[in-house]
Amino acid sequence: MDRMISAIILAAGKGERMGGKVNKPYLRIDQKPILIYSLEKFAQSPLIREIIVVINENDLHRYQEVLALYDFDKPIKQVYGGQKRQDSCYQGIKATDEESDLVLVHDGARPFFSEKLVRELIRAAAEYGGAVPGLPIKDTIREKSSHGLVGETLDRKRLFRMQTPQCFRRKILLDALERAIQEGKYFTDEAGLVYQMGKVKALLIPGEEENIKITSPFDLKLAELITSG
Ligand code: CTP
Ligand code: MG
Numbered sequence: 001m002d003r004m005i006s007a008i009i010l011a012a013g014k015g016e017r018m019g020g021k022v023n024k025p026y027l028r029i030d031q032k033p034i035l036i037y038s039l040e041k042f043a044q045s046p047l048i049r050e051i052i053v054v055i056n057e058n059d060l061h062r063y064q065e066v067l068a069l070y071d072f073d074k075p076i077k078q079v080y081g082g083q084k085r086q087d088s089c090y091q092g093i094k095a096t097d098e099e100s101d102l103v104l105v106h107d108g109a110r111p112f113f114s115e116k117l118v119r120e121l122i123r124a125a126a127e128y129g130g131a132v133p134g135l136p137i138k139d140t141i142r143e144k145s146s147h148g149l150v151g152e153t154l155d156r157k158r159l160f161r162m163q164t165p166q167c168f169r170r171k172i173l174l175d176a177l178e179r180a181i182q183e184g185k186y187f188t189d190e191a192g193l194v195y196q197m198g199k200v201k202a203l204l205i206p207g208e209e210e211n212i213k214i215t216s217p218f219d220l221k222l223a224e225l226i227t228s229g
Contacts, residue, residue, distance in 0.1 A: 001201030006100040007042040008092035011108030012081020025108040030227040037111030043072040052202040054081040054092040125167035132191040134160035163207040
């Protein structure tokens with residue numbers, strides 16, 4: 001496959017739910033900064049030509065410090081993100097090579113996706129215009145009604161937990177982002193954005209149990225368990 005593929009790593013958040021001083025992408029799991037796990041995975045993938053890291057301006061110094069410790073034989077660009085995840089994604093895609101056919105958008109706080117997942121996403125996105133990983137839900141899901149009382153049970157067979165990387169034709173994602181900006185709409189992932197703004201249904205492929213997003217301190221314990229196992 002000789003497609004031109006760019007990977008965008010979103011690392012420009014603030015990590016409020018983690019509650020620490022150091023932003024999540026720079027916290028370490030088994031000695032290695034969380035961001036480096038994703039960078040290594042994309043750098044090793046022969047399908048990917050360039051990597052864009054979207055960082056928070058306040059983290060510039062830390063980013064440079066961490067990156068200087070590792071070697072990647074692939075171009076890595078850095079750009080500053082925006083207020084919301086979608087703004088950061090837009091900054092990221094603007095920095096990609098216009099020749100890119102496909103882009104992968106990934107949470108910098110998700111260190112444990114596999115090379116196999118990347119290959120499957122790319123294959124499916126080339127065919128369907130977009131492909132995203134998701135996992136079924138194990139728990140019973142209920143709405144909370146007013147005053148904190150229990151509400152309706154939702155049909156969990158129809159519901160999936162979405163993960164990243166999410167892969168799209170560059171043009172489809174860029175157009176959807178520009179339309180969302182014009183209309184002042186925000187989405188929490190690219191699958192939702194492209195579905196609403198681009199009218200493109202990405203293919204839902206099986207996600208991976210260990211592909212957790214490091215969100216709260218408990219996830220760091222889980223991550224240590226995953227790396228040790
Ligand atoms: N992200 C980003 N730009 C934003 C918000 C989030 O690039 N304006 C990135 C985060 O850095 C993270 C990924 O998107 O790698 C997933 O977001 P999340 O887990 O919510 O991270 P934060 O927004 O940093 O955390 P919190 O919501 O707890 O503040
Ligand atoms: Mg967030």
